Amino acid sequence: MAVVDYQTEPRPAEIASGDLNINDFAIIVATPNGSGSQTANNTLLRAFFNMGIPVTGKNLFPSNIKGLPTWYSIRLSKDGYQARRHKKDILVAMNPATAQDDLKDLEPGGVCLYPNDSRMELARTDITYYPMPVKELVKNSGVGVDLRDYIANMVYVGVLAHLLGIEIAQIESALSKHFKGKAKAIQVNMGVVNAAVEWSQANLQTPCQFRCEPMAQTAGKLMLDGNTAAALGAVFGGVTVAAWYPITPSTSVIDGLNDYLPRLRMDPETGQPNYAVIQAEDELAAIGMVLGAGWAGARAMTSTSGPGLSLMAEFAGFSYFAEVPAVIWDVMRMGPSTGMPTRTSQGDILSAYFLSHGDTQQVCLLPGSVIECFEFGYLAFDFAERLQTLIIVLSDLDLGMNQWMSDTFEYPEQPLDRGKVLHAEDLKQIESWGRYRDVDGDGIAYRTLPGTNHPNAAYFTRGSGHNADAKYTERSDEWMENLDRLAKKFQTARTILPKPLEMNHENATAGLISYGSNDPAVIEALDRLREQKVNVAYQRIRALPFAAEVGDFLAKYERVYVVENNYNGQMAQLLRMEYPAYAARVVALANCDGLPLTARWITEAVVEQEG
Amino acid sequence: MATTKAPVAKPKINLLGFEQAEYKGGPSTLCPGCGHDSISSRIVSVCFELGIQPYQMAKFSGIGCSSKTPAYFLGRSHGFNSVHGRMPSVATGALVANRNLVGLAVSGDGDTGSIGLGQFKHMVRRNVPMIYIIENNGVYGLTKGQFSATADIGQKLKYAGLNELPPIDLCTEAIIGGCTFVARSFAGDPKQVEALLKAAFSHRGMAVIDIISPCVTFNNNEDSTKSYAYGKEHEERLHDMTFVPAREEITVDYAEGEVKPVTMHDGSTVILKKLENAYDPTNRLEALTRLEEARANQEFITGLIYVKPEGAPTIHDMVHMTDQPLTQLPDSKLRPSREALTSVLQDLL
Numbered sequence A: 001m002a003v004v005d006y007q008t009e010p011r012p013a014e015i016a017s018g019d020l021n022i023n024d025f026a027i028i029v030a031t032p033n034g035s036g037s038q039t040a041n042n043t044l045l046r047a048f049f050n051m052g053i054p055v056t057g058k059n060l061f062p063s064n065i066k067g068l069p070t071w072y073s074i075r076l077s078k079d080g081y082q083a084r085r086h087k088k089d090i091l092v093a094m095n096p097a098t099a100q101d102d103l104k105d106l107e108p109g110g111v112c113l114y115p116n117d118s119r120m121e122l123a124r125t126d127i128t129y130y131p132m133p134v135k136e137l138v139k140n141s142g143v144g145v146d147l148r149d150y151i152a153n154m155v156y157v158g159v160l161a162h163l164l165g166i167e168i169a170q171i172e173s174a175l176s177k178h179f180k181g182k183a184k185a186i187q188v189n190m191g192v193v194n195a196a197v198e199w200s201q202a203n204l205q206t207p208c209q210f211r212c213e214p215m216a217q218t219a220g221k222l223m224l225d226g227n228t229a230a231a232l233g234a235v236f237g238g239v240t241v242a243a244w245y246p247i248t249p250s251t252s253v254i255d256g257l258n259d260y261l262p263r264l265r266m267d268p269e270t271g272q273p274n275y276a277v278i279q280a281e282d283e284l285a286a287i288g289m290v291l292g293a294g295w296a297g298a299r300a301m302t303s304t305s306g307p308g309l310s311l312m313a314e315f316a317g318f319s320y321f322a323e324v325p326a327v328i329w330d331v332m333r334m335g336p337s338t339g340m341p342t343r344t345s346q347g348d349i350l351s352a353y354f355l356s357h358g359d360t361q362q363v364c365l366l367p368g369s370v371i372e373c374f375e376f377g378y379l380a381f382d383f384a385e386r387l388q389t390l391i392i393v394l395s396d397l398d399l400g401m402n403q404w405m406s407d408t409f410e411y412p413e414q415p416l417d418r419g420k421v422l423h424a425e426d427l428k429q430i431e432s433w434g435r436y437r438d439v440d441g442d443g444i445a446y447r448t449l450p451g452t453n454h455p456n457a458a459y460f461t462r463g464s465g466h467n468a469d470a471k472y473t474e475r476s477d478e479w480m481e482n483l484d485r486l487a488k489k490f491q492t493a494r495t496i497l498p499k500p501l502e503m504n505h506e507n508a509t510a511g512l513i514s515y516g517s518n519d520p521a522v523i524e525a526l527d528r529l530r531e532q533k534v535n536v537a538y539q540r541i542r543a544l545p546f547a548a549e550v551g552d553f554l555a556k557y558e559r560v561y562v563v564e565n566n567y568n569g570q571m572a573q574l575l576r577m578e579y580p581a582y583a584a585r586v587v588a589l590a591n592c593d594g595l596p597l598t599a600r601w602i603t604e605a606v607v608e609q610e611g
Numbered sequence B: 001m002a003t004t005k006a007p008v009a010k011p012k013i014n015l016l017g018f019e020q021a022e023y024k025g026g027p028s029t030l031c032p033g034c035g036h037d038s039i040s041s042r043i044v045s046v047c048f049e050l051g052i053q054p055y056q057m058a059k060f061s062g063i064g065c066s067s068k069t070p071a072y073f074l075g076r077s078h079g080f081n082s083v084h085g086r087m088p089s090v091a092t093g094a095l096v097a098n099r100n101l102v103g104l105a106v107s108g109d110g111d112t113g114s115i116g117l118g119q120f121k122h123m124v125r126r127n128v129p130m131i132y133i134i135e136n137n138g139v140y141g142l143t144k145g146q147f148s149a150t151a152d153i154g155q156k157l158k159y160a161g162l163n164e165l166p167p168i169d170l171c172t173e174a175i176i177g178g179c180t181f182v183a184r185s186f187a188g189d190p191k192q193v194e195a196l197l198k199a200a201f202s203h204r205g206m207a208v209i210d211i212i213s214p215c216v217t218f219n220n221n222e223d224s225t226k227s228y229a230y231g232k233e234h235e236e237r238l239h240d241m242t243f244v245p246a247r248e249e250i251t252v253d254y255a256e257g258e259v260k261p262v263t264m265h266d267g268s269t270v271i272l273k274k275l276e277n278a279y280d281p282t283n284r285l286e287a288l289t290r291l292e293e294a295r296a297n298q299e300f301i302t303g304l305i306y307v308k309p310e311g312a313p314t315i316h317d318m319v320h321m322t323d324q325p326l327t328q329l330p331d332s333k334l335r336p337s338r339e340a341l342t343s344v345l346q347d348l349l
Helices: A037-050 A099-104 A134-140 A145-151 A154-165 A168-178 A183-203 A226-236 A251-264 A283-296 A306-311 A313-322 A349-353 A370-387 A397-401 A424-429 A476-496 A516-531 A548-556 A570-578 A580-585 A599-610 B035-050 B065-072 B087-097 B109-114 B117-126 B170-177 B190-201 B228-234 B284-297 B338-346
Strands: A024-032 A055-060 A069-077 A088-093 A106-115 A128-132 A222-224 A241-244 A276-279 A300-304 A326-332 A363-365 A390-396 A404-406 A460-462 A501-503 A510-515 A536-541 A560-564 A586-590 B057-061 B078-081 B102-108 B130-136 B181-186 B207-212 B235-237 B239-244 B259-263 B269-274 B300-307
Touching (some): A024 A099, A037 A154, A037 A222, A055 A404, A088 A154, A099 A106, A134 A154, A226 A300, A226 A370, A226 A390, A251 A276, A251 A397, A283 A306, A283 A326, A306 A326, A306 A349, A326 A370, A349 A390, A349 A570, A363 A370, A370 A390, A370 A397, A390 A397, A390 A516, A510 A548, A510 A570, A510 A599, A516 A560, A516 A599, A536 A548, A560 A570, A570 A580, A570 A586, A580 A586, B035 B207, B065 B078, B087 B117, B102 B109, B109 B117, B109 B170, B117 B170, B170 B284, B269 B300
Parallel strands (some): A300 A326, A326 A390, A510 A536, A510 A560, A560 A586, B057 B078, B130 B207
Antiparallel strands (some): A024 A069, A055 A069, B181 B300, B239 B269
16 A cells, blocks of 8 residues: 555556446545635535436534534435435545545445545555646646635546536536626636646546436425525514524524525615514523514524523523513534534434423424425414414524525415414403413413503513413412413414324334434435335424324334434433333434434344344 | 702693503512612602603513512503513513513612623613613522622621622623613612603613612611611712703703703703712713722712713614514515515525
């Protein structure tokens, strides 16, 4: 295993000359953080997408501004699978610091591109290596020294274009989109791409077994991340107050609001914003502002991640007991503190569900796709106002920050549900009202908003110790009555929240429950399992508290695998707790390594038990 | 001499046609003689006199004896008794959501100076337009007598022993944070409390009034600077105040330098009869200096310590929000059109 310097010819590895792999492979680009690879990676992703090939992009990045290793993986899947691939086929090794480990993660017969001056140890013999003259090509491009590091990454775009057969016009179109049509930037980057293509044509004669060919699978599809979809959903849900504190991986929810709100929600009469986005001093203040605004009648939200959610706990309980509408987008990540904050996890299920002190049980939504991020973006407000309580939307870093191909979003057909609010005209019609009276028998009382022009509109909001008329009480019977009504309201919630979705199989011998961003890996795993004659039915939970259908599903199968991306199997625990009769059926399949689940892991875990 | 119109008997109904009873709240559950109850009475009487529309008012508080009081005044106004030290954020959210609400907050020295100091200062920074009253007694009452952050250094209490920490001056904090209306008063000086409250209602921006309000149960000893006896004996008014609403004519007759009229943002006037030579409450640096002197000399100064008469841009200006309260926007303004969705999705194709 020699260290090869300045090798200009490819070193064909001893690989079996198998069939060409067309549109079904994964690329991983390893770079040092802050080296400007985002443009190159987005360009590749977008170019494949433009060619009609189903594709997803995942950014694995450190909690760091410059220098630490970062990876971007792009998966092409003619079958439309979107989950993370366990191993990759093509490595672009731009980071010498991780190159040896990265090489280990290649499938046999894979391909490795690397800068020819990187003193890379070509440790595997079952890989085809393509050294790239990055420095020379960049130097020859005539780009100023200050920009060279940034555009160096376009070299691998050009080399890959040659090796894989990416259409140059699609690369140009992708760059045009990325730079929003700025001619100079497009021209500079295309210059490097073209130079790399020309060099490859002249120097890389060995055909690559990975090829991309145009398909027609992306027409009409969207390419975006879940946080952007959530923001768009919130905008169409009429968000008027968003208070927040920066925290990865939720910040881009607010970035999305700051992008879409000025475009879509300026008041037609005054030309002024009909919304307010406020960066708070911390998460305590962010959720406090949300509660104040929700109490006043605004559609208010915040977005955060685990550490912020912890800080919001006290107000979450206040929302629950005083019945103040509020929405938290919790984009889950590994916790706590510094170290793994930029790695994905679904570790907040239990803490979110039971967030706060006292007997709180919070309503949670579990979006499993970017479409659901959009839908739950507006539905969360409907549920918050209908149920007069906090709604926690549990997304995660993988869903929220990575690029997903999606069907287009449908315009919301149902009007906004503003819930049970008594206005001045309503108050004129009724003799009396009580803020916490259960008039309709669904546990949901009527509220009034401050500023309502009626002498009987006002009531006094406090956390605990209120009777049905919102008067101060420390009487056990009055408080018990209130708790019983809250419990009834929670039962009402079960009936109106998004139902679980099911994929049944007539010969299923077991069930599988999952949620959130695990969905693509589960879908793919089900296909792999079927090939191995292991048939499982699948139910994806979309909300807490559980709908009745969850119990029905557990009743059907003697073994139900609960697949999730955390260490303790939190959803499995919740299922065992809520359905003690079926507790023994629940088999936790939990994995928590900071990465999105893969179909391979799920398949192997299920086969180990079922096979 | 400064004079306004000849005083007349208080009318039974105000400009809005409301009796004072319409501004009252529920019965207080605080200790008899508590300074806080006196402040609640001042709020009732000022809101009645000024003819504030109670349905448009919103009351906010955190946790503590003081924070219970919004239940004891303005029963026709919505109230939000929130969590400890976090009332500023709740009030900010509500007043951003509905910019037409008239906000009045009551907090305590623990709620503002200890657990809530961060939110307090950030609220000041954001200049949320509302009145923020601190009922300051230097002690935690509901938990039976611990020192708060405004307690005097060297003070002794039965429960808490000796306080070895220096006090935080909430007026100083407010001025440094950028507040444009900062006052200190004494619950035992109802006339001044009322005048300050009236002026505060006319201010454009956040108005902070730190009112020393003795705790008759835990901190009313003679040696406490937060006691009735100490306040009565040591209160040094910077000026005598008279508030003249914009709708009333001012007839001032004063010797040069004796009276300073301050015209507020809404056209009303605060007439300050100088008691302390040359004190100018519109000078921020002078205000800070005077507070520091008072601290060093253990003086209990009261009055309008700092005011920027024209006020300052509020959070409503900073977020450039539309005139219509966000809570009153029709659904048609909340949900963009079908075409708008199609248009933004084009970019994501």
